[in-house]
Amino acid sequence: MAKTRESAQVLLVAYLLFCLRPAPANAATGCDLSSPDRDVPRLFPGSTSYTTRYMSLLADELSSVVTRLDARFRGLYDPLNVPYTIYEIYTGKKKVGYIHGVNQKGQFGGIQVFVSLDLDGRITAFYIQKITGPSAGTFRTPAFGNQFLGLSLRDFDSYDPVSGKGSGKLPAIRNPAPDMETDFYSILRALKKNLILMDVFIYSTTRKNP
Amino acid sequence: MIGRFRIAWKNLWRKKARTFLTVGGITLSSWVLVSLLGFNRGYENALDRDIDNMGYQLMVMAKGCPYEAATLMLQGGTGLRYIEQSTVDSVKAEPGVAMVTPILMQAYFDPNKGENGGIAGYFGVDAASYAAMKPFLRFKKGGWFIGENAEEVVMGFEAAELEQRDVGDMTFVPEKNVQLKVVGILERTGTQDDGTIFVPLKTLQRIAGTDRITTIGIKMEKDADAGGLEARLYELPNVQVVSFTQVKQTIMKLVSTARLMVFSIVIIALLIAMVGVVNTVLMSVLERLPEIGVLKAMGAMPGDIFLLIWTETLILCSCGGIAGIGLGFAFARFTGVLARRILPYAPKGGLVEIDLRLAAVTLAVIVAAGLVSGIVPAWKAGRVRPMESIRSAI
Numbered sequence: 001m002a003k004t005r006e007s008a009q010v011l012l013v014a015y016l017l018f019c020l021r022p023a024p025a026n027a028a029t030g031c032d033l034s035s036p037d038r039d040v041p042r043l044f045p046g047s048t049s050y051t052t053r054y055m056s057l058l059a060d061e062l063s064s065v066v067t068r069l070d071a072r073f074r075g076l077y078d079p080l081n082v083p084y085t086i087y088e089i090y091t092g093k094k095k096v097g098y099i100h101g102v103n104q105k106g107q108f109g110g111i112q113v114f115v116s117l118d119l120d121g122r123i124t125a126f127y128i129q130k131i132t133g134p135s136a137g138t139f140r141t142p143a144f145g146n147q148f149l150g151l152s153l154r155d156f157d158s159y160d161p162v163s164g165k166g167s168g169k170l171p172a173i174r175n176p177a178p179d180m181e182t183d184f185y186s187i188l189r190a191l192k193k194n195l196i197l198m199d200v201f202i203y204s205t206t207r208k209n210p
Numbered sequence: 211m212i213g214r215f216r217i218a219w220k221n222l223w224r225k226k227a228r229t230f231l232t233v234g235g236i237t238l239s240s241w242v243l244v245s246l247l248g249f250n251r252g253y254e255n256a257l258d259r260d261i262d263n264m265g266y267q268l269m270v271m272a273k274g275c276p277y278e279a280a281t282l283m284l285q286g287g288t289g290l291r292y293i294e295q296s297t298v299d300s301v302k303a304e305p306g307v308a309m310v311t312p313i314l315m316q317a318y319f320d321p322n323k324g325e326n327g328g329i330a331g332y333f334g335v336d337a338a339s340y341a342a343m344k345p346f347l348r349f350k351k352g353g354w355f356i357g358e359n360a361e362e363v364v365m366g367f368e369a370a371e372l373e374q375r376d377v378g379d380m381t382f383v384p385e386k387n388v389q390l391k392v393v394g395i396l397e398r399t400g401t402q403d404d405g406t407i408f409v410p411l412k413t414l415q416r417i418a419g420t421d422r423i424t425t426i427g428i429k430m431e432k433d434a435d436a437g438g439l440e441a442r443l444y445e446l447p448n449v450q451v452v453s454f455t456q457v458k459q460t461i462m463k464l465v466s467t468a469r470l471m472v473f474s475i476v477i478i479a480l481l482i483a484m485v486g487v488v489n490t491v492l493m494s495v496l497e498r499l500p501e502i503g504v505l506k507a508m509g510a511m512p513g514d515i516f517l518l519i520w521t522e523t524l525i526l527c528s529c530g531g532i533a534g535i536g537l538g539f540a541f542a543r544f545t546g547v548l549a550r551r552i553l554p555y556a557p558k559g560g561l562v563e564i565d566l567r568l569a570a571v572t573l574a575v576i577v578a579a580g581l582v583s584g585i586v587p588a589w590k591a592g593r594v595r596p597m598e599s600i601r602s603a604i
Binding site: 108131132140 | 320321322323324325372373374375380381382384387389
């Protein structure tokens with residue numbers, strides 16, 4: 001009887017902790033890997049460790065990023081002035097690249113697009129951590145993700161992810177889910193945002209200690 | 211003519227270092243005491259606020275698995291038990307029940323959330339009764355569903371932010387492949403509602419393929435007999451009752467261990483401070499035996515000397531007590547943050563609430579403890595024999 005009461009109390013507390021839990025805070029902040037210890041080795045094979053850095057856009061950088069993203073579609077990229085999480089990847093003591101993710105509004109929910117980048121800014125892995133929709137799974141297949149390998153920010157110079165028009169390698173990437181076309185272009189926009197942010201934070205020389 | 215208070219003050223001022231150290235000890239005791247009393251009150255009030263924000267004081271759910279929400283969390287919604295919706299009418303008919311709201315909780319597996327998938331939770335609610343029970347809910351944008359069968363959702367602030375949803379956007383229920391339109395986004399409440407997606411009860415029942423519910427939230431009438439109502443609800447078939455008073459008591463029991471430990475430390479600190487007071491005042495008496503002897507030779511009665519020494523104790527304790535209370539006020543927020551880190555569960559809001567009444571109680575305790583400590587040295591000073599003490603100085 002005493003045991004039953006005890007377990008009832010434990011459940012009661014578990015229930016209470018659920019009911020009275022503080023609401024998840026800062027959902028609108030950057031985009032974190034849900035389990036970095038598990039995800040980093042998968043997204044960066046051969047890596048041995050990683051460090052986490054949090055970076056934010058400076059005032060002048062913010063306006064420049066908005067311009068580069070295309071001001072007409074600013075709403076799609078908001079909010080930009082949040083802290084961004086950058087995973088610096090190491091093999092032994094040598095830095096070998098970065099992993100960075102961004103949030104993007106999708107047709108049925110938030111989309112989280114991560115890329116692994118080498119030290120020159122080329123994509124070595126592409127990962128959609130979260131996407132919602134009837135054919136969402138097709139965007140998470142290796143077949144879709146592998147099409148982005150080797151691309152860099154330069155590939156977006158000749159391609160507009162808002163209209164879907166341009167030349168180069170990007171137009172060759174096909175939407176695998178016709179019922180989620182909005183999300184396909186959202187993913188491309190998210191990728192461009194991701195690469196621009198990494199250019200500002202890491203690859204451009206305007207900041208000290210990239 | 212110089213008064214007793216002034217003499218006592220001057221005496222204390224003669225040995226500044228000793229006086230400051232003693233006052234320091236009392237300050238610390240007073241600080242800890244006022245903070246503990248403030249925590250006692252603050253924690254309970256914060257817990258009450260959290261429970262009030264739930265909107266209901268009692269919950270009725272299916273017998274078997276006592277805590278549906280815990281099940282949702284642990285089993286991804288597969289272990290849910292249901293009650294008949296007719297139970298709502300039976301509950302409503304009970305005396306003492308002011309309002310009831312039926313709730314259907316559902317959780318669906320979303321394979322595209324994280325590496326291995328995640329759970330998407332939904333609350334099926336009857337907008338009218340749910341909103342009536344939580345009058346503090348305000349809309350940031352939009353409003354409640356247009357009808358009880360509407361294919362719509364209302365999202366809590368955090369849920370909308372996470373999913374980047376705005377009014378007019380669509381959401382998608384995984385597993386069931388159902389699309390629902392966002393018609394309202396709630397303002398941030400600081401409660402679990404912030405992370406919740408609300409669906410009209412009948413719509414969620416249709417999606418889930420059930421005509422039953424998982425929970426009934428009950429708001430009692432003011433001054434209703436909670437125990438009696440709980441007992442009557444237990445007589446309904448196949449249900450069990452969770453009372454938030456009971457939940458509060460369980461949490462308070464968990465916290466009481468921590469409180470007991472801190473309270474023991476307060477007692478020890480208070481005892482150390484009392485010993486410090488005895489030591490300081492007694493030393494001061496022993497050093498001033500010839501002076502006390504002169505005072506008595508000039509006609510001072512034992513009672514006058516007793517009161518003089520007691521006044522010194524009073525000054526020491528009052529200064530220390532007031533300084534400690536000041537620190538308690540100044541660092542209440544910091545103490546709350548510290549307590550939040552240590553405690554197994556801390557409700558939202560300030561955990562340490564100190565007001566003037568509490569400050570007065572603390573000061574009274576400190577002064578009373580100090581005066582008790584001062585009895586021995588004061589009594590000793592009062593019994594000094596004038597001739598012997600004057601002679602000892604020669």
